[in-house]
Amino acid sequence: MRELIILGAGAAGLFCAKHLRTKDYLIIEHNDKPAKKLAISGGGRCNVTNKFVKEDDFFSGDPAFISNVLQRYSNKDLLKWLRDQGCALQLKNATQYFCSKSAQQLIKLLHTPNILYNTEVFDVEYDKSFIVRTSRGTFRSKALLVATGGLSYKKIGASGIGFEIAKKFGHEVGALAPALVGLTLQKEQFWFKELSGISLPVTINVGERKFKGNLLFAHRGISGPAVLDASLFWQRGKIIVSFLEKFPKLNTKKQLTTQLPLPKRFIKRFLQEIGLEDKRAGLYNKRELEALKSLCHYTFAPAGTFGYERAEVTRGGVRLNELDTNMQSRLQKGLFFAGEVCDATGKLGGFNIQWAFSSAFVAAKGIDAYLGNY
Ligand SMILES: Cc1cc2nc3c(=O)[nH]c(=O)nc-3n(C[C@H](O)[C@H](O)[C@H](O)COP(=O)(O)OP(=O)(O)OC[C@H]3O[C@@H](n4cnc5c(N)ncnc54)[C@H](O)[C@@H]3O)c2cc1C
Structure with a gap:
């Protein structure tokens, strides 16, 4: 049994992995490579964050929750981390930070060998530990992070599995809709x-x-x-x-x-x-x-x-008031959520990737604490 399984090798899943103390984790991803959405975001240069990020820049049922997550890992923290890692950035339109050359700069930084590709997650159950059923068999873990994103851009891997898992554990999922869309x-x-x-x-x-x-x-x-x-x-x-x-x-x-x-x-x-x-x-x-x-x-x-196929994000998701301050489910200990699967959707300008990273960082700290007390 692993300490942790992360569902989805996208922005949130990979960023969480980078900030974990435990190294006994497995990321399960149904694509053949990581972060396909990051690769096309910001026209291929990925607008990673914004000079000014406030809870008001998000559509959500719980702005105070977003504010708390952004305080624990802010745009300044992210910019510092990116600079420390040698990722050159460029400021555009006075407030938006992009990778200076390509989103691949960022994707390289997020690289980890612990990813099982071409493996689709079908279902999750809990019986003393998490049981993850996939197209390549069943995996068990003490903690689980759901970082499977939203419904937009199915052609590069989007699925509703994160919402299904949340509902299965009794979570309410706020009404879903395509957003940042024509x-x-x-x-x-x-x-x-x-x-x-x-x-x-x-x-x-x-x-x-x-x-x-x-x-x-x-x-x-x-x-x-x-x-x-x-x-x-x-x-x-x-x-x-x-x-x-x-x-x-x-x-x-x-x-x-x-x-x-x-x-x-x-x-x-x-x-x-x-x-x-x-x-x-x-x-x-x-x-x-x-x-x-x-x-x-x-x-x-x-x-x-124009629908999910043209929408940059999915509005709605796992209700934040059913998560604790560590992005952990209040209904099932050891179950964490991060990124777009949550009911926090940002405007254009780098807010969604900032949210994916901030929520993933907070989840990483919560997961380490949970495993420490397991
Ligand atoms: C065209 C486009 C441009 C964008 N540009 C920007 C931008 O410049 N700045 C910005 O802030 N935001 C941008 N966004 C939004 C941003 O990319 C997302 O909000 C962010 O990537 C969400 O991160 P995530 O980790 O939650 O989900 P994702 O990055 O979508 O990662 C989820 C991962 O889970 C995997 N997965 C899903 N279902 C399963 C399953 N059943 N089994 C196994 N794996 C599964 C997926 O394949 C994917 O790899 C853009 C989005 C699009 C579509």
Whole structure:
């Protein structure tokens, strides 16, 4: 029997292994290599963390829990560890840390020989120890870390096994949904599809939250950084897109399309949609000007999302209030969770990998303490 089995050789599983005192662990992974998701994250350069990381950057039922985990292993701790290991980083967009060359820099650092590849986990039971049933037989351990991630990107290994295991041990799994993903449209907004390829800066309001960034018109709907962040907090209902922060003072003698700081193709299609023509600004009546001002608060309800196959993350997961401060199940001693399988989903910008690493570090300390008292 092993001291520990880790399910999943992704960001959380590998980072936990790096920070364990016990060396008697086995990682079980159904892919033929580790960290396939890390390899493609951040466009292949992996946005590992952010200059500013707060619980507010996450969608979760328990911000205080997230804050506690981030305090125990912060972005500063991670940056220090990466630098100490010789991993060169690059700061982009003023706040996002990426690997300077490739995500492989990070994956090499996380290397461990104790991984059983091409082995699918089917089920876990507990009878005095954990019994892990896999495609290559049954394994036993004193402690178990579930680090199997979420449902997005099935083609590189995502599965729902972590949620199934959690439920089996009596855990509640918060409603799952694709997040950091493009949004599809209802037929009233199908005209957006004709603008496919145009990207423009917007602000999107979802309830009380505001997201600034680019919106990309796509064949299937809308995407781009502002939309991906908005998708994390959108759960049906209306969103407000401000294509213009403020409606400019118009020169009455000039054509409208020459005055608005927006792509011409976009304005022309928008005008067509509200039944107006491009003309000298002075020729619009009061009602028409009001219709034009909806560019500052264009309100509509998306139809849905592009789905798990295009989503960077899965929102929802194992409820944090059912874990103790060491990421250990309150319902089954020795059972730990870390990473995306938990109900903590970050915005774009390096928050999800930071969470995977912070929660895995905390779990590593908890696992060592648990094994010490076993
Ligand atoms: C395209 C893309 C880009 C992204 N870019 C960024 C970014 O730049 N910055 C950022 O912070 N976040 C990014 N993310 C999100 C981030 O990669 C994840 O949140 C993070 O990898 C989650 O880590 P994890 O260890 O919990 O899960 P994963 O990294 O998904 O690891 C889970 C592991 O478990 C294995 N597994 C699953 N089921 C089984 C089973 N039944 N049997 C055996 N093994 C199993 C999987 O194969 C996988 O190796 C991106 C995600 C995607 C899809």
